[in-house]
Amino acid sequence: MAHIIVVGNEKGGAGKSTVSMHIASALARQGFRVGTLDLDLRQQSFGRYVRNRKAFMEAEGLDLPSPRYMELPEIDKETLQPGENAYDHRLSAAVAVLEPESDFVLIDCPGSHTRLSQVAHSLADTLVTPLNDSFVDFDLLAHIGADGEKIEGPSVYSEMVWHARQLRAQAGLQPIDWVVLRNRLGAQQMVNKQKMEKALERLSKRIGFRIAPGFSERVIFRELFPRGLTLLDLKDIGVKQLNISNIAARQELRDLMKTLNLPGVEVDF
Template sequence: MAHIIVVGNEKGGAGKSTVSMHVATALSRMGHKVGTLDLDLRQKTLGRYIHNRRAYLEKQDMALPTPDYHDLPEVDAATLPEGENIYDHRLSMAVAGLEPNNDFILIDCPGSHTRLSQVAHSLADTLITPLNDSFVDFDLLAHVDTEGEDITGPSVYSEMVWNARQLRSKAGLSPIDWIVVRNRMGAQAMVNKEKMERVINKLSKRIGFRTAPGFNERVIFRELFPRGLTLLDLRDLGVKGMNISNVAARNELRGLIGALNLPGVTVEF
């Protein structure tokens, strides 16, 4: 069975598609077969990213490891049994089609609460939740007091993950390995950063997730999207003298892949 990685939260702008593309491409470059799905049926940022990659490589007459991308299959609602949700059916069909030929299936969820996102979370063997290092984003996981020190209760997204865990437990599936990835962390030891560190550590013990450092804010990520490239592709394009920021970003990606602790994956870049 393919190992299912879900990248999700319920807030836009946290870097889900950037994380999705870099994780999927890194796994492809290490020789793993990776199928991807984008559940943001309107914007399809991950789908566009992979489309841009294929178009650029064709134009340059190059071949680089690339994750496979599939749209959800169309289904005639009239053919479904009474009471079956069409979105559940489309997602289950897509996953069933990808499982036989892939080591990993990566599902990129939209930055909002949808039926598809709910179902995808219940399928996750590994759940990656990118989070900007701010209390605005942290509020998605839990509520804190006015001082930003004490947790007063879980928030909507944590409750959805809890429900997904319950569904998996009832189905006899393995527990979700949940990793909260802290993006855009400040380089300096600022008060906000220190408070975030404390409350995330408290919450991780309370509701059961691991933390991993993600990507800092870097111009390179915005520049790579139109060509569908990732940090790992630069040397193949003949970029020999990468600047300090690019080297640091590559190290961030290496650290993230290692922290995910995916089955059969040894970091080799």
């Protein structure tokens, strides 16, 4: 069975599509078969990222290691069983196609609470939650006191993950390995940043997730998207000398992949 990676967070703008593309492409570059899905049926940022990559490769005559992307299949509602949800059926059908032909299936979820996102979380062997380094985003995981220190209780997204864990336990599946990724980090060691770090450490022990290093805020990520490229593709497109920022960003990706500790993956880039 393919190992299923779900990248999820109910808040938009956390960098899910960038994280998804870099994980999927890093795995493909190491020779793994990677199938991918984008469950944001309206915006489809990840889907556009993949299509941009395909168009760029065709225009430049390149063959870069890439994941396989699949649209959710349309279904005839007349074929649904009584009480069966159409979105559940579409997602199950897509995973059923990708799983036998993939070592990993990566599912990018929308930045909102949807039925598809709920179901996808229950399928996750590894759940990656990118989180902007602010208490606005932290509020999705837990409510915190005015002092920025006291955790008052879990919030909406944590409750959804808890429900997904319950469903997996009832089905006799392995527990979700939940990794919260601190993303878009600023360079300065501000007091707010230090409070976030301490709050996440306390919360991780309370509700059960691991903390991974994410990507710092860098212009390079905005420049890569229109061409569908990742940090690992720069040398393949003729960039002979990486600048300090790009080298640091590659190291951040390397650290992320090591922290994810995906089965059979040795980080060698």
